[in-house]
Amino acid sequence: MTTQTLQTLEARDVHISFGGIRALSGVNMKLRRGVVFGLIGPNGAGKTTMVNVLSGFQRPTSGTVNLDGADASGIGPQKMARAGIGRSFQAARLFRDMTVEQNLMVAAFGAGLPAARAARAAHEILEWMGLAAAAGKRCDTLSYGDERRVSIARALALDPAFVLLDEPASGMNDAECDALMHTIAHLPARFGCGVLLIEHNMKVIMGVCDRVHVLDGGRSLAEGTPVEVQNDPTVRRAYLGEKAAPKSAALF
Amino acid sequence: MSVSPLSPHAPATTDRGPAERLLRCWFPVLALIVPLFAVAIVSDLAGSVMIQRTVTEALIRIVVVVGIYVFVGNTGVISFGSVTFMAIAAYATGWQTCCEALKPITMPGLPEFLRDHSYSLFPAALAAVALAALAAFVTGLVLMRMSGLAASISTLAVLFIVNVVYSNWDSVTMGTASMVGLPRYVTLWVALGAAVLAIVVAWLYQSSRFGLAVRATRADEVAAAACGVSLYRARLLAFTLSGALMGLGGVLTAHFLGTVSINSFFLKLTFIALAMLVVGGMGSLAGAVAGVVVTSVVIDVFRRLESGFSIAGANWSLPAGTQELVLAGVMLLILIYRKDGLMGGREFHWPSNRGKIAGT
Numbered sequence: 120m121t122t123q124t125l126q127t128l129e130a131r132d133v134h135i136s137f138g139g140i141r142a143l144s145g146v147n148m149k150l151r152r153g154v155v156f157g158l159i160g161p162n163g164a165g166k167t168t169m170v171n172v173l174s175g176f177q178r179p180t181s182g183t184v185n186l187d188g189a190d191a192s193g194i195g196p197q198k199m200a201r202a203g204i205g206r207s208f209q210a211a212r213l214f215r216d217m218t219v220e221q222n223l224m225v226a227a228f229g230a231g232l233p234a235a236r237a238a239r240a241a242h243e244i245l246e247w248m249g250l251a252a253a254a255g256k257r258c259d260t261l262s263y264g265d266e267r268r269v270s271i272a273r274a275l276a277l278d279p280a281f282v283l284l285d286e287p288a289s290g291m292n293d294a295e296c297d298a299l300m301h302t303i304a305h306l307p308a309r310f311g312c313g314v315l316l317i318e319h320n321m322k323v324i325m326g327v328c329d330r331v332h333v334l335d336g337g338r339s340l341a342e343g344t345p346v347e348v349q350n351d352p353t354v355r356r357a358y359l360g361e362k363a364a365p366k367s368a369a370l371f
Numbered sequence: 372m373s374v375s376p377l378s379p380h381a382p383a384t385t386d387r388g389p390a391e392r393l394l395r396c397w398f399p400v401l402a403l404i405v406p407l408f409a410v411a412i413v414s415d416l417a418g419s420v421m422i423q424r425t426v427t428e429a430l431i432r433i434v435v436v437v438g439i440y441v442f443v444g445n446t447g448v449i450s451f452g453s454v455t456f457m458a459i460a461a462y463a464t465g466w467q468t469c470c471e472a473l474k475p476i477t478m479p480g481l482p483e484f485l486r487d488h489s490y491s492l493f494p495a496a497l498a499a500v501a502l503a504a505l506a507a508f509v510t511g512l513v514l515m516r517m518s519g520l521a522a523s524i525s526t527l528a529v530l531f532i533v534n535v536v537y538s539n540w541d542s543v544t545m546g547t548a549s550m551v552g553l554p555r556y557v558t559l560w561v562a563l564g565a566a567v568l569a570i571v572v573a574w575l576y577q578s579s580r581f582g583l584a585v586r587a588t589r590a591d592e593v594a595a596a597a598c599g600v601s602l603y604r605a606r607l608l609a610f611t612l613s614g615a616l617m618g619l620g621g622v623l624t625a626h627f628l629g630t631v632s633i634n635s636f637f638l639k640l641t642f643i644a645l646a647m648l649v650v651g652g653m654g655s656l657a658g659a660v661a662g663v664v665v666t667s668v669v670i671d672v673f674r675r676l677e678s679g680f681s682i683a684g685a686n687w688s689l690p691a692g693t694q695e696l697v698l699a700g701v702m703l704l705i706l707i708y709r710k711d712g713l714m715g716g717r718e719f720h721w722p723s724n725r726g727k728i729a730g731t
Contacts, residue, residue, distance in 0.1 A: 174597065200599035208597070214590035216654070216716065217583075225587040228580040229599025237580075277599060 123203035123280035126152050126187055128173060128313065133182035135168055135337075142168045143337045145182070150281055153307045155314040157328030157345075159321065161357070164334040166317045167209065170283045173315065174206040175199030200229055205279030205312075209286050211270040213258040219245065219269050220254040223276035230278045237276075244272050247309060248302060264295045271302075275310060282306065283315040288323070296320070300327050325349065333357070395721045400574045402719035403660045404567050407433075411563045423559050429667040430562035431623045433660055435640075436647050437569040438616030440659035442609045443648060445577055447589035448519055451641055452510075452526030455533045456503040456614040457621030458636035462537065462544060463499035464622045465631045468492055470552040477550075480542025492556060492626070500618040507614020508607070515606040522606075530641065537633040549632040557627035565623055569616050573656050576612055585609050646698075650705050652712020661713050666698065673697050 128150040135143040143165045150156050150173075158166050171177035172184060175196040183192045186202055194202075205226070214222050220241055227237035245251045248268055253261065261269065267287055274282045284303065288296040304327045306314050318324045324331065325345040333340040333354050341351040348354055394401075407430070414426045439453045466474075466481060467490040474486050490498075514525050537544045544550070576582045585605040587595040592602055625631045643666075651662020673694035680687055709715060 176593070176596075196593075196596040197599055197601050200597055206597050208594065212591050212594035212597075214587050214594065216590055217586065221583060224580075225583055225595065225600065226598040228584060231599075234580065273594075273598065 123278065123312075125203045125280035127185075128204065128281045129185040129188070130169070130173060130179075131183045131185060133169075133172055133179045133184070135165070135172065135177060136180050141337050143172070143179075146334065146337070146339050148332050148339070148342065150313045150315055152280060152311065152313045154329045155304060155307060155316060155327055157324040157331040158315060158317045158334065159319075159324055159331060160334035160340070163336070165337040166334055167285055168337075169334065170206060170285050170315065170317065173281075174204050174283055197229075200226075200277055200279075201231065203278070203280035204283065205274035205277040205281070206283040207267075207270040207274045207285055207287055209289060211266045213261075213266060213269055213273070215259040216257065218255050218257055219250060219261070219272075222258060222269060222273050226273050226276035227278070230276075232278065240278065241276055244275050248272050264291055267291065268299065268302075271299075275306075275312075279310075279312050281313040281315065285317050286319065287316070288318060288320070296323065303327055398721045399657065399718035400570060403570055403657060407563060407566060407660075411559055415559055425667075425671050427557065427559045427562045427627065429663060430559070430566040431557070431620060431627060432644070432647065432667060433566040433663045434562075434569040434616060434623060435620035436644050436651075436659045436663045437566075437573050437656065438613055438620050439644055439648055440613075440653060440656060441573050441576060441616055442606075442613035443645075444653045444655065444659065445582060445585045445589065445609050446606050448606070449523045449645070450526040450610075450613070451523060451645070452529040453613060453617050454636045454640045454644065455530050456507050456617035457624065457640075458533060458537060458633060459506050460499040460503040460618030460621035461625040461631045461636065462550070462633075463502045464495050464625055465550045465553055467495035467498065468554055468626075469550060473552070477545055478543055480540070492554060496619075496622045496626075499622050500615055503618025503621065504611055504615035507617070508611040511607045511610035511614075515603055515610060530637070534633060534637055544633065547632065547634060549630045551630045553625050553629045553631065555626055555629040557623050562623060562627070565619060569619065570656065570660065572612070572616065573659075576609075577656065581605065581608055646702055648712075650702055650712055652709075652714040652716050654711060654716025655714050655718050657718045658712045658714035658716065665713065666701075669698050669701055670694055 130146055130148050133143050133146045134141070146165070146169065148156075148169075158169060160166055168177060172179055175184075175191070175194055175198065178193045183190045185191060191199065191202065214225065217225075223241035223244060224237055227240050232240060242251070242254070245254050248271070250265065250268060250272060253265060253269070258266070258269065267290070271282070271284060271287055274284070287303070288299050291299060300323050303314060303316060306312060316324065316328060328345060330342065331345050331348045332342040333348060333351075335357045340357055341348050341354050343351070410426060411430070414422050418426070435454075435457065439450065442448070442450050442453065466478070466485045470477070471489045474481065478486065510529050514522055514529070517525055538547050540546070577586065584595070584600045585608070587598060587600055588602050588605055595602065621636070647662040647666045648659055649662070650666055651660065652658030673689065676689045677691055677693055678688065705713065
């Protein structure tokens with residue numbers, strides 16, 4: 120269970136523009152501990168940019184990122200990590216010449232844990248995720264699915280108050296994906312953290328998330344419970360187009 | 372610095388005694404140190420003075436190359452400026468220990484506490500190493516803010532700056548002239564002790580949380596930042612520790628030769644030391660040591676052949692320059708066929724772990 124006291128991670132009116140291209144325009148979202156928060160939207164909607172903003176990798180052009188209400192915009196990824204924001208990457212980005220266990224240890228030490236506790240935390244996380252057998256393997260020998268799971272395990276080793284997972288199941292087959300989503304759904308109960316989940320598969324996200332936020336073209340389209348979002352007319356229009364969205368159509 | 376949690380460990384299913392765990396944990400170091408001890412003992416008992424000098428030189432080079440490795444190997448950033456810290460420490464120990472009667476005449480610009488006093492060897496060596504570490508720390512404060520290539524080139528700038536300053540600061544460094552008359556206390560055994568110390572320090576560092584963090588930045592800077600690792604601090608520590616070991620190498624060189632001159636700590640030494648590291652493989656401590664051993668053997672054998680040998684009563688000698696050509700050829704072959712060096716970035720591991728855990 121995490122030792123972080125952080126309760127909320129919040130983006131307020133975040134704008135991002137890359138040389139004239141607006142990646143995000145006035146996005147607001149608030150993540151709470153213990154909640155799985157889904158972030159969906161078509162390609163190019165700004166989902167990964169949002170994760171980069173929330174984890175300190177991308178400074179908002181305007182607007183703020185707040186930790187328990189205090190402005191933390193621009194403190195950078197390393198301090199964000201230390202403040203309790205863990206993240207995974209779409210491209211796993213493991214330390215490939217290290218063992219799985221060492222990958223977790225980097226994060227556990229990064230969070231400031233003493234050696235013995237860091238080792239125990241790493242061990243427990245690997246055990247819980249069913250990766251204990253891979254602990255001593257070098258990461259460049261892992262299967263694709265294991266790589267993705269280690270990437271999540273490493274984010275958890277940071278002892279985070281929030282983990283931001285950027286398409287953790289991409290490239291996995293259905294069975295692997297189901298198992299992973301089961302794991303993700305249980306993260307708040309096991310680690311006491313909040314979760315931000317980006318995922319393309321709507322069915323999956325509706326099954327796992329407590330709240331869902333829809334982005335489209337860098338703007339917030341809707342936010343609510345999965346059922347509310349499913350029934351939101353603007354969301355239906357964005358996904359199916361004006362005419363193709365009769366009320367009876369099963370969107371998800 | 373606790374080592375055990377990070378070190379290669381046994382599979383959870385097997386039960387092992389603490390002695391074996393300790394052996395397993397320190398095996399990568401023992402695999403380097405024990406052969407060095409063996410070579411030292413053999414050359415001390417059976418070797419000529421020439422051989423002993425050669426071995427001593429190689430042991431000093433191990434300190435130097437391990438010193439470079441601590442930064443270059445762990446961070447993945449090439450440093451062309453590391454021998455600068457050798458020069459700084461060599462001069463520092465020289466100022467403290469050499470030629471008390473001559474100092475006021477040859478180096479009148481020295482501050483009074485150095486010009487008119489001499490200090491005992493060990494504290495002088497410690498002070499020199501500390502000064503080198505401090506110099507590395509201060510330059511690192513600026514340099515380590517730069518990324519990859521910019522940092523590499525800026526270390527070259529540091530090399531030139533210190534070289535120019537020391538070459539022209541006549542009243543303190545005697546310019547490009549040699550400072551002579553340093554006590555020559557670096558025997559085979561002193562060099563061996565220093566090499567072992569350097570290897571152990573490098574191993575403790577790379578097995579520590581700080582070493583793990585800096586190696587994470589080498590593998591992936593972005594992911595390391597997401598794990599709470601400060602690239603700047605991690606590299607600064609590596610650079611400072613590297614500077615201290617380079618300083619130790621400088622002190623040893625100075626008290627082995629008995630002379631110090633600024634131009635012996637310049638481009639030639641920089642590139643030969645980097646070449647040794649590349650030959651062995653800059654990703655591992657074993658690579659650093661193996662690189663020195665292999666290149667030293669090549670250099671020494673061909674240097675001897677150049678100076679003449681006899682077969683069946685006839686005297687032969689290879690043309691001058693053969694040694695450099697052969698060394699260049701060996702390096703080319705290694706770079707072509709093993710681009711990660713002889714050790715390929717791996718340490719020597721306890722046999723049952725082979726192939727499973729490496730690069731640590």
